[in-house]
Amino acid sequence: MNSSTSNLKPPPKKNGERHTLSPQHELRLEVPSQTNVSVTLISGSAEIFGAELATFTSDPLKQTYLIAGHSKFAIFTWHGCTVDIDVEFGKEVEISYTSDETVANVAFVNTHAQLEAMRDEALMNATSGNGKSTDGPRVLVVGPADCGKTSLVKLLTSYAVKLGRTPLLVDLDTSQNMLCAPGTIAASPITPDSISPLTNASSSSLYPNTTPLVLWNGSTDLSTNPDLYKAQLDKLGQCIDERNHINDENPAEPEQQHILDARSSGIIVNGCGWIEDIGYKLMLHTVKALRINIILVMGHDRLYSMLNSHYNKMREAEMDVDMADILNEETVIPKVIKLPRSGGVVTRDATFRRVSRSQCIKRYFYGESIRNPNSAAVMSNSNPMMPIAGSDPNEKVLDVICPPSTTLIHQYTPTRLEIPFSDLTLYKLSNVSLSSSMLPVSAKQATDPVQLTPMNITATLKHSLLAVCHPNAAEQYDNSGEARDLYLSGISGLVTVDKVDVDREIISLLSPGGSLPSSILLVGDVTWME
Structure with missing residues (x-):
């Protein structure tokens, strides 16, 4: 052996396997925390909740997806594929199996086809001027916790975008939001730049390249302040209608055509998992506030029956003529459709949910964990293009090693701010709704049921997540003193309390975007410890 050969380092060990999936099969994976996997499509076609995996290219990083741990996802193929799953060395996935129980996937794609027909009809009505509705499908996905709502929302959104639509994604789940951190509700148009297998695979990833409208609810439990939630639903519906307003005087202008396309694309709403008691009433209020015309019930007969009735x-x-005043012309009576649950749906325990919320907040400040761009992809052979034993000698595939977690870096670097107590004003949203028994007969509460309670800055705020009010909202509140000017306005962003120095009266905040755009912050009960 010559000296040059003896000095070469041995190739790194692989820790994974290759899966060959038949048509309409899916590979289901559950990846634990602190473990990363890489997914590489070798041949065929496959998708993760509607987001297609990239086909073979000469660049290993463009066809290999690094998926962070603490996630549960499935790789589905319509026509068959071969895919490599590599786990960082020394670790393993919790669950990995192939299933042919994919009847739900067929039902989902048929649902998408029906929604597309509604979009085509809405666009045709808009261009023909026949006076019929130009609203595309306004879809609300409902069901109990752990029934696959979020997965279906991702799939329907991905399918719509692939056909050139720009649906508005609305996430009303304050426990874990796809567009922002827990404790918020948000809405954003989705474009091709926002769709990625990475985002769809992780339970705590946020949609990239979006500029959502975010309203601060301040809690992961809607029962703490249902009046606030209802008011924010009404505001969100108003904002959506204003966004889709057509100027009748100049309907042919280019910007008007853009609005027509957005309006016909419709909205896809991810509902919360609370379907009992007040949760059911909030669901009905959601349908009214957002003018929902399609309700998709995920495998829950009782809820389907209740809504249908x-x-x-x-x-x-x-x-009934006597009901004409109650049901006005703008009232939309939705169609209720029951869909089967996917066989891959699994129950998430309290620990999984807590970790997912924590990772979601971390991604808000730091972004995704990515490969270091200053280091090349690690190959298991000095030649990146190598044949696989037993395969066609002319077939070349990549053999990319999943990097260990310790070598990854974050997309963003947040800023630490030190601000005097006197420069900030903190409020907490409180519910002061009175029961009907405490009010005069036939009287309604005159005051706003949601009030602002001033908060002193104390050491108990450490690790709290705070919402930074938009400067325009802060100015309006200064002039009017109305609480709704703050809690019904989109926030500028979120910060977290890193440290409270009571002696120096200095609070240290972690901010994703530098200095604060306003000095008014809203407090909730969401906390995060890095």
């Missing part, structure tokens, strides 16, 4: 009574009431 409720809206059938409303249809019967339309025929």
